Amino acid sequence: MSHALFDFAAERLEQHSSLDRLEARGTLRIALKIVGLDLATLSGEQLAVVFEQVLPGELEKRGVEGAASICRTVLKEVASAPEAAAADRIEDAEKIFRRLGRD
């Protein structure tokens, strides 16, 4: 379940930053929304883009120091987590629709 991946990433973000649980989860949710991602089908690859391209800016907006470094650290931990491997196996609507069309 990708909720597990989200929970894991939010927990690590809380641990490595000055954000509390609610702030960490809320900020991560906002970042996912910006990229157009669905919690239910979130994959490790998608989360990597969020942590590399969107979350540093969102954390800076909230006054978190060393945002880029925090994101890199969390991303390393997320990448090796079993939750990420499990999430990558979920087949979302995009994968299905890509397969259904003639390329």
Place this chain on the structure above:
Amino acid sequence: MEDSAYLAQLLTGVFYTAAALPLLRLAARTGQHPERLLGWVFLLLGLSYLFYQTPFLPGMASLMTPLSFLGRVATGAAMAALAFFTRLVFRSQTRWGRTLAYGSAALIVLGICASVARGDWEGLTPLANPFFWLEWAGEIAPALWVSVEGFRQHRSATKRARFGLADPIVANRFFIWGVFGIAQAGTMLVLIPMNIEYELHGTFSTWADSAMSACETLSIAMVWLAFFPPAMYRRWVEQSVRAAPQEANPS
């Protein structure tokens, strides 16, 4: 009914049947349910058009009631399969998605069975037969659901495409799928005045035929562009995405 409307509906039937075959072949290769369900949706839609139009061919008029009934059953089965396809692809983890899919199918089965029990085999008496409306609701619901999910996915896939997380062709495919849902809902809406007029006056009017043909033409055009896009259309979509202003961080 106008001759051109018969021809358009026959061609629609042939198109859907032809569209089903590659999807069913894909399903046989992958063993996956989405392509199997969508293949059956198109195959059943194709068969329904062929069943409905065959009695208008010379010498086939005596088969009007049984073939119309088969057409009705095929349409109902196609829309039920469409509901299960939508649930499987877009809402597989939600309870309400399951309820909506099974609910639509139940309404269709109940509507058809109860109509037949009242002697209405062809489903052409919306004023006299209240069960017509159960079937109708069960069939328009999946069409509207398709459009909502298609447009919703298009919006999020377009955002993902800006970050390189979605294929622009697939994002466009979701939009087209949403338009297909609207066109299917359109055919269901036109069916109401069309059938009421037939019930009252025993004829289908030209405007209803034209409106129905327009919805059907739009439907098959969307299926063609979504699942069998010509190279020219693909290039146009990709160029449109490249030409759109890039937003590194749209927050």
